[in-house]
Amino acid sequence: MARFDRKSRYAHLTPTLGRDPLGREVAVLPTPIEPPAGTTPVARIRRGEGQRLDHLAAAYLRDPTGFWRLCEANDAMLPDALAEVDELDLPEPSR
DSSP: OOOOOTTSTTTTOOOEEEEOTTSOEEEEOOOOOSOOTTOSEEEEEEOOTTOOHHHHIIIIISOGGGHHHHHHHTTOSSGGGGTTOSEEEEEOOOO
16 A cells, blocks of 8 residues: 655545456545645745746745645646646645
């Protein structure tokens, strides 16, 4: 069973058992429906030239792997959806 970082959006989810296409039993995580606490935008930031989401997450959220929180705060399913966005909503930093 995979373990997730405590800041991960999957850390609080409980896996269920399912079957893969070959009939093997596997653990399945449900899709997070609601963003976790702390993803309510608290500010708006302007992206500098060449800044990727992991750069912004490291600078503002103190977690470069938290780029997905920027996606959730900006209602983007995939990071690529924010590739051409110059201004982003910033969620509250994790504690």
